[in-house]
Amino acid sequence: MSKQGGKTPGKTGEPNEPKIPAGGWGSLKEVGTILLKERVPFEGAQLLTHQNKPDGYMCVSCAWAKPAHPHPAEFCESGAKATAWEVTSKHIGADFFQRHTLRELETWHDHELEAAGRLTVPMRYDGALDRYVEITWERAFAEIGAELRKMDPKNVVFYSSGRASLETSYMYQLLARMYGNNNLPDSSNMCHESTSVALPKTIGVPIGTVVLDDFDHTDCIFFFGQNVGVNSPRMLHQLQDARKRGVPIVTFNPLRERGLVSFVNPQSPTEMLTGHETVISTQYHQVKAGGDTAALMGMCKAVLEADARAVAEGGPRAVDADFIAEHCHGFDGFAAAVGARGWDEIEREAGLTQAQMEQAAGTYIRARSVIGVYGMGLTQHRNGVQNVQMLVNLLLLRGNIGKPGAGICPVRGHSNVQGQRTVGITEKPELAPLDKLKELYGFEPPRDKGMNTVEACEAIRAGKVQALISLGGNLVRAVPEHGLMDAAWRALPLTVQISTKLNRSHLVHGRTAYVLPCLGRIEIDRQAGGEQAVSVEDSTGCMHGSRGRAEPAADTLLSEPAIVAGIAKAALDPNPKVDWDAWVADYAKVRDAIAATYPEIFHEFNDRMWTPGGFRKPVAAAKREWKTPTGKANFTVPDTLSADPDMPVPADALRLFTVRSDGQFNTTIYSLEDRFRGVQDRKVLLMAGADMARLGLADGDIVTASTAVDDGVTRTVEGLRVVEYGVPAGCVAGYYPECNPLIPLWHYAKESKVPAAKSIAVRVERTGGPDRPLH
Ligand SMILES: Nc1nc2c(c(=O)[nH]1)N[C@H]1C(S)=C(S)[C@@H](COP(=O)(O)OP(=O)(O)OC[C@H]3O[C@@H](n4cnc5c(=O)[nH]c(N)nc54)[C@H](O)[C@@H]3O)O[C@H]1N2
Ligand SMILES: Nc1nc2c(c(=O)[nH]1)N[C@H]1C(S)=C(S)[C@@H](COP(=O)(O)OP(=O)(O)OC[C@H]3O[C@@H](n4cnc5c(=O)[nH]c(N)nc54)[C@H](O)[C@@H]3O)O[C@H]1N2
Ligand SMILES: [Mo]
Numbered sequence: 180m181s182k183q184g185g186k187t188p189g190k191t192g193e194p195n196e197p198k199i200p201a202g203g204w205g206s207l208k209e210v211g212t213i214l215l216k217e218r219v220p221f222e223g224a225q226l227l228t229h230q231n232k233p234d235g236y237m238c239v240s241c242a243w244a245k246p247a248h249p250h251p252a253e254f255c256e257s258g259a260k261a262t263a264w265e266v267t268s269k270h271i272g273a274d275f276f277q278r279h280t281l282r283e284l285e286t287w288h289d290h291e292l293e294a295a296g297r298l299t300v301p302m303r304y305d306g307a308l309d310r311y312v313e314i315t316w317e318r319a320f321a322e323i324g325a326e327l328r329k330m331d332p333k334n335v336v337f338y339s340s341g342r343a344s345l346e347t348s349y350m351y352q353l354l355a356r357m358y359g360n361n362n363l364p365d366s367s368n369m370c371h372e373s374t375s376v377a378l379p380k381t382i383g384v385p386i387g388t389v390v391l392d393d394f395d396h397t398d399c400i401f402f403f404g405q406n407v408g409v410n411s412p413r414m415l416h417q418l419q420d421a422r423k424r425g426v427p428i429v430t431f432n433p434l435r436e437r438g439l440v441s442f443v444n445p446q447s448p449t450e451m452l453t454g455h456e457t458v459i460s461t462q463y464h465q466v467k468a469g470g471d472t473a474a475l476m477g478m479c480k481a482v483l484e485a486d487a488r489a490v491a492e493g494g495p496r497a498v499d500a501d502f503i504a505e506h507c508h509g510f511d512g513f514a515a516a517v518g519a520r521g522w523d524e525i526e527r528e529a530g531l532t533q534a535q536m537e538q539a540a541g542t543y544i545r546a547r548s549v550i551g552v553y554g555m556g557l558t559q560h561r562n563g564v565q566n567v568q569m570l571v572n573l574l575l576l577r578g579n580i581g582k583p584g585a586g587i588c589p590v591r592g593h594s595n596v597q598g599q600r601t602v603g604i605t606e607k608p609e610l611a612p613l614d615k616l617k618e619l620y621g622f623e624p625p626r627d628k629g630m631n632t633v634e635a636c637e638a639i640r641a642g643k644v645q646a647l648i649s650l651g652g653n654l655v656r657a658v659p660e661h662g663l664m665d666a667a668w669r670a671l672p673l674t675v676q677i678s679t680k681l682n683r684s685h686l687v688h689g690r691t692a693y694v695l696p697c698l699g700r701i702e703i704d705r706q707a708g709g710e711q712a713v714s715v716e717d718s719t720g721c722m723h724g725s726r727g728r729a730e731p732a733a734d735t736l737l738s739e740p741a742i743v744a745g746i747a748k749a750a751l752d753p754n755p756k757v758d759w760d761a762w763v764a765d766y767a768k769v770r771d772a773i774a775a776t777y778p779e780i781f782h783e784f785n786d787r788m789w790t791p792g793g794f795r796k797p798v799a800a801a802k803r804e805w806k807t808p809t810g811k812a813n814f815t816v817p818d819t820l821s822a823d824p825d826m827p828v829p830a831d832a833l834r835l836f837t838v839r840s841d842g843q844f845n846t847t848i849y850s851l852e853d854r855f856r857g858v859q860d861r862k863v864l865l866m867a868g869a870d871m872a873r874l875g876l877a878d879g880d881i882v883t884a885s886t887a888v889d890d891g892v893t894r895t896v897e898g899l900r901v902v903e904y905g906v907p908a909g910c911v912a913g914y915y916p917e918c919n920p921l922i923p924l925w926h927y928a929k930e931s932k933v934p935a936a937k938s939i940a941v942r943v944e945r946t947g948g949p950d951r952p953l954h
Pocket of ligand 1 (some may be wrong): 243
């Protein structure tokens with residue numbers, strides 16, 4: 180047993196796991212600790228009262244919905260950490276780089292890089308000195324513009340991480356298109372792109388159908404591969420309320436995640452004082468990583484078998500036959516495909532028993548209105564699109580789309596990642612309003628397909644990319660295949676990072692490299708036209724205004740719209756129809772432009788942006804209008820139940836899935852500890868006792884993991900500590916991004932190209948351990 184703090188001994192099958200609830204005093208203490216560490220105790224605590232409020236700023240952590248009637252404190256532990264991290268009083272200027280060369284900084288941990296503080300001045304890399312050196316904004320823009328003008332627009336990539344506002348994102352996509360390409364990869368390409376591909380084909384909209392109100396009317400909630408306690412904790416309020424009404428919650432997840440087990444509401448004095456925990460999941464099925472298509476198939480099979488019995492016996496139907504007849508296409512083919520699959524195969528691929536799947540199906544059948552919630556556990560697989568489609572199949576069987584209390588609920592990641600897509604950040608020209616842009620701005624938008632994230636990586640490796648502009652993010656660490664990608668990155672002629680904090684992508688840079696520091700969303704944004712506000716879209720398709728409240732980290736920072744405009748003016752010939760300066764002076768004018776481009780969604784944008792709870796974009800499927808090629812909601816037959824057809828796991832290997840901890844926001848590592856999983860450091864592999872015995876490993880052993888594929892590339896991560904943990908046999912969990920070197924670039928979801936970060940065949944080799952000699 181390893182010596183992990185804060186744990187009670189685990190019972191069989193779940194060793195080493197702490198038994199703390201999500202929320203509670205632990206959560207409050209965490210908030211206090213990070214505010215102190217970032218030296219913002221007073222301002223930070225005050226600021227937090229404005230978080231996710233109709234007149235305040237929208238949290239920079241997750242994209243979960245913001246209620247019209249917020250709690251007095253409408254923030255969570257994760258959101259408070261993200262706020263403290265952004266408004267930290269630690270700042271770094273050019274003098275920091277006089278003290279540290281990039282070579283030295285490369286030895287720093289990712290946590291230390293970001294913890295150094297906010298970037299404050301624009302800089303260019305000086306190769307002779309191996310340092311970033313301060314330059315003026317004017318020079319930075321002029322030089323970047325001059326470089327871009329020399330390049331073939333098709334070889335330039337405009338990446339964005341899903342945090343930038345609707346206003347910035349709209350300007351950014353216009354910049355890329357006026358420059359001459361649709362190369363607009365987004366963090367969404369590594370995230371919910373499987374959703375954006377699966378849902379239009381099946382229900383005719385690219386986003387979820389539920390709103391907050393549905394949680395008040397639901398009879399049952401299913402959770403697939405989403406870690407609510409860490410990644411969208413404010414949603415625990417809706418789950419707790421539902422549980423108090425007796426609503427069952429059925430979870431499918433290889434790990435018993437604390438937030439899905441129990442919760443103490445930090446905003447309830449009674450609960451805090453009595454320690455009363457709400458049980459969140461009423462059933463917990465530890466599906467094998469990649470086993471969801473099979474598990475969902477098992478549930479559909481159980482529903483259809485129950486329905487056949489009902490028909491034979493004349494009882495109430497288990498499927499909603501009227502809904503299927505009126506609204507669906509492909510039911511017969513789907514039912515036949517389900518019938519053709521045997522329980523043996525389903526059990527083997529899901530790692531669950533027939534009885535477990537029948538139990539879940541029984542709960543499903545008894546509920547009138549069901550919500551299906553999911554996250555990266557479904558999307559980041561070779562079959563990521565198919566996984567989502569299987570969840571749609573299950574919901575369609577009982578008409579659980581487009582009625583109150585029911586629907587599909589993808590939980591998006593970054594706080595405006597969904598909104599970026601809504602305003603044109605996409606590499607797919609058919610999804611962008613190109614004719615409208617042409618009409619409004621009098622230029623010929625490029626019509627050819629642009630690069631998504633994986634394609635941009637492939638092109639970078641092939642030496643075909645001349646410049647990479649990044650609007651936020653830390654692409655060098657977020658992508659797979661660090662071994663090959665880092666080297667390719669350094670050969671890029673030009674990289675431009677628009678960032679708030681120092682990260683690996685500033686160190687693994689192009690031959691010419693710029694760092695452009697920007698204001699964060701929480702900061703007051705003063706422009707010629709006065710203090711500006713921005714807007715974002717949440718996971719449920721609701722748009723919210725957001726007004727910064729904190730003093731900027733430095734007066735040398737520019738806002739994201741100002742930086743995008745600065746690059747645009749330098750790289751593009753003047754266009755009388757696009758007045759970048761006027762847009763920067765008054766973001767309301769950008770919103771007018773957004774409204775003119777997308778009148779159906781954004782009409783009277785400026786008037787509606789402060790609507791409490793947000794204003795929602797039209798979601799046809801929520802009204803049972805199906806904008807699909809068949810005009811109906813489509814059942815789809817899965818190609819395979821196999822978790823991972825392109826990367827089978829050899830007998831001596833394990834299936835690795837990468838996860839986040841409560842001490843991180845993506846590649847931003849706030850702290851090394853994972854409070855909920857009881858792990859003190861991040862270089863670990865969480866492994867089942869049975870696998871450890873099979874592989875001759877003991878808790879605390881140090882191992883090297885290597886990818887178990889034979890494609891001529893060696894991929895390893897050294898120095899991982901084995902932690903015995905309650906994961907299904909054959910599966911092993913590790914942290915993102917530490918394990919990203921193990922993911923081959925070619926290993927992605929078939930139709931969406933989302934890297935398959937939740938299923939990687941790995942071998943482990945023992946290299947050391949605390950008290951056992953090597954062999
Ligand atoms: N505090 C915090 N909040 C965040 C983030 C963060 O890093 N920190 N990141 C943001 C972003 S960009 C995103 S996309 C979201 C991500 O939020 P989530 O969608 O929750 O993503 P992950 O943490 O990667 O993993 C999700 C869960 O899937 C489970 N899982 C893994 N493989 C499988 C599988 O094959 N099947 C099933 N059923 N489950 C599986 C894991 O055990 C884990 O509990 O969170 C957002 N919010
Ligand atoms: N193995 C594995 N890999 C994964 C995942 C996984 O689950 N497993 N998840 C994938 C997912 S879902 C995602 S979304 C990606 C995330 O990929 P990215 O979005 O590229 O990465 P982040 O870590 O969110 O980016 C953090 C950086 O953003 C910058 N930043 C923060 N706030 C702002 C701001 O307001 N403005 C600007 N301009 N910059 C800002 C800071 O400099 C910070 O260092 O990673 C993907 N990679
Ligand atoms: Mo994400």
